[in-house]
Amino acid sequence: MDFKQIQELIKMVNKSNIGEVSIEQKDFKVTVKQKEDKITQVVSAAAPMPPAQMFTPAAAPLPATTPNVEKPKPAATADHLITIKSPMIGTFYRKASPDKPNLAEVGTEINPGSVVCIIEAMKLFNEIESEIKGRIVKVLVDDASPVEYNQPLFLVDPA
Numbered sequence: 090m091d092f093k094q095i096q097e098l099i100k101m102v103n104k105s106n107i108g109e110v111s112i113e114q115k116d117f118k119v120t121v122k123q124k125e126d127k128i129t130q131v132v133s134a135a136a137p138m139p140p141a142q143m144f145t146p147a148a149a150p151l152p153a154t155t156p157n158v159e160k161p162k163p164a165a166t167a168d169h170l171i172t173i174k175s176p177m178i179g180t181f182y183r184k185a186s187p188d189k190p191n192l193a194e195v196g197t198e199i200n201p202g203s204v205v206c207i208i209e210a211m212k213l214f215n216e217i218e219s220e221i222k223g224r225i226v227k228v229l230v231d232d233a234s235p236v237e238y239n240q241p242l243f244l245v246d247p248a
Contacts, residue, residue, distance in 0.1 A: 091211070091213075092177065092210060092211065092213075095119060095121075098110065098112075098119070098121055099121055102121045102123050103123065107123065108122070108123055109121065109122045109123065117211060169246070169247070170226060170244045170245065170246055170247075171221055171223065171244070171245045171246075171247055172241045172242075172243070172244060172245075173205060173217075173219060173220075173221075173241070173242050173243040173244075173245060174239050174240060174241050174242060175208060175217070175236045175237065175238060175239060175240045175241075175242055176208075176217065176238070177208055177210050177215065177238055178210060178235075178236065178237055178238050179208040179209050179210035179211075179215070179235070179236060180208065180209040180210075180233060180234070180235055180236070181206060181207075181208055181230045181231075181232070181233070181234050181235070181236045181242065182206060182207040182208070182209065182214075182232060182233060183206055183207075183228070183232045184207070184232070185204075185207060192204050192205055192206055192207070193205040193206065193225050193228070193243065194225065194228075195225055195226065195227060195228060196224060196225065197224065197225045198223075198224050199219045199221070199222065199223060199224070199225060199245065200219065200222050201218075201219060201220055201221060201222060202218050202219065203218060203219045204216045204217065204218055204219075205217055205218070205219050205225070205242070205243060206242060206243075208236065217242070219245075221245060221247060222247065223245040223246050223247040224245065224246045225243055225244075225245055226243075226244045226245060226246050227243065227244040228242075228243055229241050229242055229243060229244065230242050
């Protein structure tokens with residue numbers, strides 16, 4: 090089951106009176122729960138993952154609308170810095186592979202389309218591209234850490 094199929098499942102549950110749906114396949118399980126206030130949760134845990142990398146229900150809320158999977162959504166913070174946020178739930182990686190350098194460091198100049206990190210979701214490695222031009226001021230997530238949808242990843246000083 091891929092990410093788009095999970096999104097369609099969430100839409101169908103939101104439109105129906107179903108309270109909870111669980112689907113189990115070979116190496117993962119997906120549970121979609123609908124609460125009274127229409128918040129939908131997706132819990133995904135692959136069997137071979139160590140417990141530290143497994144997602145918990147509290148770490149997996151998704152909005153009722155479909156997120157843009159391709160690119161993160163920048164959002165302005167209180168000052169002039171812009172936040173690059175995670176477009177999905179998964180595991181954050183700063184490198185394309187263990188023997189490669191980090192994709193984005195503090196001080197790195199980025200342009201729209203620049204790959205700033207990798208997020209692994211359901212054994213798929215997704216390149217996260219910048220939508221803005223600027224300089225990385227701060228990396229907010231540790232390498233190989235689980236991230237939630239819309240979680241801040243980087244602070245960027247726009248150029």
